[in-house]
Amino acid sequence: MRTTNKYESFVSNVTKWGIDHLGVFPWRFCEDSYKILITEILLVRTSRDKVNAIWQDFFARFPTISALAKSTPSEISSIIHPLGLQRIRASQILELAIRLVEELDGIVPLNIDALARLKGVGQYVASATICFLTGEKTLVIDSNINRVIDRFFSGEDHDNYKSSMTILERILPLDNLDVRMFYFSLIDLGYEYCRRVPDCEKCVLRTSCSYNIHRH
DNA sequence: ATCCAGTCAC
DNA sequence: GTGACTGGAT
Numbered sequence: 001m002r003t004t005n006k007y008e009s010f011v012s013n014v015t016k017w018g019i020d021h022l023g024v025f026p027w028r029f030c031e032d033s034y035k036i037l038i039t040e041i042l043l044v045r046t047s048r049d050k051v052n053a054i055w056q057d058f059f060a061r062f063p064t065i066s067a068l069a070k071s072t073p074s075e076i077s078s079i080i081h082p083l084g085l086q087r088i089r090a091s092q093i094l095e096l097a098i099r100l101v102e103e104l105d106g107i108v109p110l111n112i113d114a115l116a117r118l119k120g121v122g123q124y125v126a127s128a129t130i131c132f133l134t135g136e137k138t139l140v141i142d143s144n145i146n147r148v149i150d151r152f153f154s155g156e157d158h159d160n161y162k163s164s165m166t167i168l169e170r171i172l173p174l175d176n177l178d179v180r181m182f183y184f185s186l187i188d189l190g191y192e193y194c195r196r197v198p199d200c201e202k203c204v205l206r207t208s209c210s211y212n213i214h215r216h
Numbered sequence: 217a218t219c220c221a222g223t224c225a226c
Numbered sequence: 227g228t229g230a231c232t233g234g235a236t
Binding site for chain 1: 220221223
């Protein structure tokens with residue numbers, strides 16, 4: 001028999017919580033690379049609820065990359081305007097779609113570097129798109145994931161993603177890791193409890209989290 | 217009033 | 227590396 005280490009128990013607690021509490025969004029476990037990519041771009045600095053509110057309309061109007069590529073900035077802008085950043089993102093998304101159609105046969109490249117080379121797609125969106133589409137164990141770190149991991153393992157917030165990266169590199173190779181369930185659960189834990197001002201009393205990780213244990 | 221967030225342009 | 231984009235949280 002072997003003992004479970006701190007990474008395994010973290011994964012297990014996070015994922016177990018997620019089974020019953022994961023938010024249900026149409027872009028989770030979506031099998032369309034185009035929809036995942038565009039959605040991740042729309043989610044940058046934008047609340048999930050706002051994206052959710054326009055999601056069906058957006059993809060009903062633009063069901064494919066080529067449909068999107070034939071649109072105009074103002075039409076895209078009018079659909080995404082409740083999200084903010086609409087003018088910037090409308091032209092960004094349109095240019096992205098046109099470029100995908102013209103240079104890549106309308107096919108979203110499925111490796112991080114090729115994705116991140118596209119304008120409007122940074123490291124985070126590229127990595128998240130690959131992982132959430134294929135289940136590949138890529139590093140997906142946004143401020144929420146970073147905050148949960150920093151607090152749980154070190155008890156304090158750091159201004160860069162370095163320590164989270166190191167810890168995730170230990171976690172990702174674990175057997176039996178459902179990486180999508182794990183990341184979605186982590187994101188939702190961050191959203192529900194591990195805000196800038198946390199609600200540790202309600203958090204399922206409170207008895208093992210360094211941040212909660214050491215602040216008393 | 218100030219801070220914060222992914223990304224791009226600088 | 228810094229500022230800007232825009233809206234939300236504090």
